[in-house]
Amino acid sequence: MTPGILAIIVLVLTVAGYFLGRQRALALAKREGVRLHSLPSHYGQAVALFTAVPALLLMGAWLFLQPLLLENQVSSQIPDSVIPEGGARSLVMADVRRIADGMDRLVGSGGLNEDDLSSMRADFSNIRGRLAEVGVALGSDVEPAVFEAAKSYRSIAGTSTLLRNIAVIAVALGFGFLAWRQVRPAMRARNVSETFIRSLLIGSSLVAILTTFGIVTSLLFETIHFFRLYPASEFFFSTVWNPQFRGGSDLGVLPLLWGTFYVSFVALLLAVPIGLMIAIYLAEYSGKALRSFAKPAIEILAGIPTIVYGLFALITVGPFLRDWIAQPLGLGSSSSSVLTAGLVMGIMLIPFVSSLSDDVINAVPQAMRDGSYGLGATQSETIRKVIMPAALPGIVGAILLAASRAIGETMIVVMGAGAAARLGLNPLEAMTTVTVKIVSQLTGDTEFASPETLVAFALGLTLFVFTLGLNILALYIVRKYREQYE
Amino acid sequence: MNMLTDAAVEEKLQSASKPGVSKMVGKDVTVHYGEKQALFGVNLEVPEKQVMALIGPSGCGKSTFLRCLNRMNDTIDICRVGGSIMLDGEDIYDPRIDVVELRARVGMVFQKPNPFPKSIYENIAYGPRIHGLASKKSEFDEVVETSLQKAGLFNEVKDRLHEPGTGLSGGQQQRLCIARAIAVSPEVILMDEPCSALDPIATAKVEELIDELRENYTIVIVTHSMQQAARVSQRTAMFHLGNLVEEGPTDKMFTNPDDKRTQDYITGRFG
Amino acid sequence: MNMLTDAAVEEKLQSASKPGVSKMVGKDVTVHYGEKQALFGVNLEVPEKQVMALIGPSGCGKSTFLRCLNRMNDTIDICRVGGSIMLDGEDIYDPRIDVVELRARVGMVFQKPNPFPKSIYENIAYGPRIHGLASKKSEFDEVVETSLQKAGLFNEVKDRLHEPGTGLSGGQQQRLCIARAIAVSPEVILMDEPCSALDPIATAKVEELIDELRENYTIVIVTHSMQQAARVSQRTAMFHLGNLVEEGPTDKMFTNPDDKRTQDYITGRFG
Amino acid sequence: RDQIQIAGSSTVLPYASIVAEAFGENTEFPTPVVESGGSGAGRKKLCEGVGENTIDIANSSSRIKQSDIDLCAQNGVKEIQEVRIGYDGIVFASDINGPEYAFTPADWHNALAAKVVKDGQLVANPYKKWNEIRADLPDQEILAFIPGTKHGTREVFDEKVIVDGCEENGTLEALKAANAGDEKAAEKECMALRTDGVSIDIDGDYTETLARVDANKNGIGVFGLSFYQNNTDKLRVGTMGGIVPSVETIASGEYPVSRPLYFYVKNAHLDVIPGLQEYIEFFVSDEIAGPDGPLAAYGLVSDPELAKTQEKVKNRVPMGALN
């Protein structure tokens, strides 16, 4: 029985539990002539949950632990002699698994029966060939010891799987039955299932924490490594970014942070006003037809791969800005510039601002609008003075999301703003950002253990801390503002 | 509770019998909400500088008619208005007219209080600000204070002018909305049950305000309280099932109505 | 308008003087909204199967107290409640109690009508559905119809049960909310100005309903209309500036109050 | 796992995918998966450990580094085979409609270095046009798109063009003098490029360089030979020291700017991952990597010592210490 089928059995039991629990609640209530504390379906849910959750947890644990234990068991049977020089036990174990799997398939395809198998010996029969027939390719011929290990792997695995199946079904039945017995009209079934759902909700919100934890740990280790190789003071305070191959690089983060900030700023300067105006127009002014077309259409902008924007910046916008603005104004002759990347990125960010804001603007109750119109306000006054403040929390969220995306964007910057790290004010000059350098240092040619590559992790962590600071600041400002205006 | 002193009756009779210019005139006003017809050809004249009360059972179309008078129904998608309504002889449903100006001249207090999610101060200062009625801080302070005074709310909220208007009690919100409407001093004020959430004292205060406003403004008020209609209005219109049943001087309506339904309604025998 | 017939007075006196078990008891109830204190140690007993009226000027804390009785204030972030409130001898602010069960037993009609943005039918069927009071379509139909009947709304909306509840007139919405509350037949019904948007006939209908409900349910009603309080309630509590001024049998309150403020308030001399 | 997993250099990727495709077509084994992600990252992945969820082969456009070998050893990856598959030529090309360029390394140093010797003086780079450097170069503004510092190509460019040019045009001497004879420091300063927007780093790939040359007609880009060969209708290649880059001139060593390409095989996986041994033998076979094979046709300069490599691969000879 595969885990999939087992899961299906548990699910079937769960569904059965649901109906049995529900029915028992109804029957008892009828017999005792009392009212149910909760809805009948809540009793069903409670029984179903008790049937499913412990069983599935057990199954998960088993699936996780079985290979580990099995591996331990079997790998002790493999003599060191069959492990190739420089190879690893784990690879031999992979072979063992593959052979065992192949034997299952052989039996399954009717090519062999169990007796044949147990009498089969690696030194006499061409096991590699037979397994190849059923589509299991092996790297080399099979050592007898490995074959024996595979056989015992197979038998232990078989027993263990059988045990697992029995245990899981027993747990499902047992807990389900206990829960079913518990069903009485006075049982607070709704609370049971709601507590459960609530813990699911809490669990879900912890995913974010876990992700952060994962990110920090996966960056921290190599960052520490980096700072052992490269002085932190230089990294944080040097204004030069100039990595070299054979050491002696200058890896100052400041020009990158500046570039990140500058490009994002330009992008938001375009995306926020335009996005907001689109949201306002679609929510307040436009007809249904335009709205139902324009909103999803503009959302496509968020789905165009960033590389397309990058090419657009590189081929169209960059040369255009150079020929029509930078050169006539004497501001430089670079076709990649902060402005190029910023503008193109701004276009990509428009839907982040427009669509989310549109939804919150749309959710402002009509009574607010009526109140304002009733005072003789024009529509735009109503929007600016009444609707926007009411929708502000959501709009701030949308803008923060857009800002976040701007900071994290790579491809557009590579192609639009260039790869040269520079501290400067001229928006028509090439600059680059932290993310660009994370990608390029990480995917480059330099050796991994060199500061030139490891700096990517330090950059990632720095950016993380930097945006964390910005977010805390934003939260603080939003709170402050809300206090003021409420 | 005795409502009308003789003197008051006298005065009312006089003002109601004054020929009085019609400030607003509705001709054959019909309203549909989608399929459903809510008003069936209402003809009604609102005399200038008087108070007109609209009465009638719940759901008969009072609010609907009131909302027609400053085209507030425009905001309801499914609502269609027929017939014509004149303000000072100009058709307010003429496509060329300026709805904003119309609403500035015909203000409204809604049935459900709807304060803006802003501070109490800003709720009131909003109107004067958009109409440019005040510019200096001190002017705004003054408008806010006098408007709140008139609505009888100032004392209760004077310490919390900068707290949100949505944190007020039901009755306070209602008075806030009244204050907000009078702060822009429109020519006509439409009030949809302005006292429904108010205690008798606050009600008296608002009624006093209405009486005062009548000097300069035209007022249309929807009310469910016969006593209130009798106390504050010079003329009364009675609606029933989307029809205007009858309209006339208030005292006549309450003493000697032409229509049986009016009679029944005001004596509480309806139904 | 004469409000009480002698017979009615008789009956009221009797029922009010019955010792009567207390259904709900508030002890030293204090409420803060953030910094601002809205209730100052209110002690009030709500007798079982009677109607208690809460009166007092706007903003005095009536709604606040009412919302304490089914912990509706929990939903306001900045609101803190002190003291204790008992329902059938159990402290409803005990952390172990189930708020949902409490609210199922203590239903509420809010001051501002707040229908769900769903059909009229669904508005009413919702409560019975989540409480499992009906399961078949026919049962739901019946609950919906009787509830609407009782709230006096059925005739007006019977053809549009599946249109949105938000498209009703103000008074209709209010009655819809009453119908919604009684559809789940709670033990205690809290009504915050249930008739504020209703015409006299609809008001009479609701008052009749309240009288009827009193047989089986305990009712607390906030009202600004002294007449209404006098008509429907057996006991009356008078609030002022967050304090309970006085509480007692309704007729005593209206004829011979102990407190000067009550006297002033009911005679309209307040302020 | 049934498929061979390969990761690493984007320079080697086209060749590796040609071989993988042919391997899949001609054998019973599934087509290997070839990732691109950079040589450094590929070698790091190779050294992550032994086991099914680690890769089998790392492609690399430069030789493995000692630190990589150490990392490998630390993670139990003891035996690694080094397979040199051929050479990658690096060419300088400009827009097809522009003038012809005949460069020397010295020209490039003069054009791009931060400091150059002019009239015997060490000065900040004053040149704006090519013909200011050398009169027989075209009258064109200097604008170069060179590989960013992430690319292995940059290392070759720095070493074989800039540093050599530095020496050629005498700047190295001057710098050495300025640095009190410190050769290392002088070399480092040689490689410092001007930052006034004349030399532009490209972190992307050759297509980006091509697009930039397309948008800036006077620009000169640095390309791989195979890329150039695919775009001869758009690009005009410059000569270096009078030699036209081609598979032949590079193989013969006449054209100076080239580098070897490698892949590294984890020996521990050899008998375990089906088809791995077959794949590497297939790769270095004459049919594939020889001068007439598809790789050479695509622009890989085939290794004159291919036979040696074939021998080593057959015997699974692990690489020794780096020299």
Next chain:
Amino acid sequence: MTDLTAMPAVVDSQSRSLFKRGERTRRRHAAEKRFRMIGLAAVIFGILALFGLLGSILNNGASSFRQTYITLDIHLDPAKLDKTGDRDPEALRKLTTFSYQPLIKMALDALVEGKGVSVEGLTSKDLEGMISKEAPAELRRFVLAHPSRIGETVTFAFLADGRIDGYYKGRVTMATAELDRNVTPEQLRLADKLKDAGVLATRFNWSFLTAPDASDTRPEAAGLGVAILGSAYMMLIVLVLSLPIGVAASIYLEEFAPRNRLTDVIEVNIANLAAVPSIVFGILGLAVFINYAGLPQSAPIVGGLVLTLMTLPTIIIATRAALKAVPPSIREAALGVGASKMQAIFHHVLPLAAPGILTGTIIGLAQALGETAPLLLIGMVAFVREFPAAPPGGFFDPASALPVQVYNWTQRGDPAFIERASGAIIVLLVFLIIMNLGAIFLRRRFERRW
């Protein structure tokens, strides 16, 4: 009254008509009009930007759905294919594609001769170069599948070489062919003649959607099959995980979580995760899912998980904004009839917040669908030719993804890949639209004002 009347009346009714606007009103109307125009301009800008991008993509990529084929009659010569004559599959399998090349060459020679379309200066290598390098592989596959047909003459429609194909799409001209070392003008001339002879034709190219990627030497054979499957698998995982987890997390944070430090931490955290560059999610995926959990390289399951983590902040932020926007009176109404908080949320608040949630999903998924950087580190930016199996097993097989294919193709030397990259973008966008159609439709149904 004095103070009220003292205020300047807004409109002096006697002197002012509704038809005439005062100075101030005029200004306000002008402002109104400006505002409205700015809004319209913004919408137009957005749509123009979209159309501009779409136009250039379509312009470059539409042609990739058509491909040029050359019809050849191949004589499956037993002398070359099966010297022993026993059709032994083992022996047949040993024969590599290199051995099939001569068959094609012979057929080409025969064709040129038979049709009498020889072109001066055309070498035999040029002639061979007109057919895709995919052809021998196709032939070999055919022979292995039908060993019995050795000895017969079979008609094949082979792909023409990318440059020949480019000639019919305007990418290659006689002038560029002069300069191009991969194609000669003679080849083009011959192609024209073959076309006249009806042997060469350009037609719709299904295999662009079904075939796997091909190496740099055969752009004409490259397809999106594996990438489409890979993207579909990943999006399935992303949708199934990120929507429920995102909505659940938002509900908890917005409706249940006590306002305290921990909630603030989570809130800032989520906002901050949105700003984490996507490549860092790749680093995370490599460290956690591959190195720690031991999941395979290049697998959609890992890609899906990484993209899920990346999409979550977007969905959470959008959902929370939507939940915030639902007025409290709705919650109170539900609680007032005895609904539990959970019921109030699931029955009333969520449906009203649905448009915002769906927007978040649409944007989040769009972003996830187009993302390459994180896939770089978990090995999905790769050359993959084997199709992954059906789910759930296929989630663990190596696969590619649409944006990866775009990214790969834009990096290749042969310009024919540029066209295919644009074609891949079209497919990606169509994929995006199909994926979002349901959400867009649902969102429109849930949208309502109250």
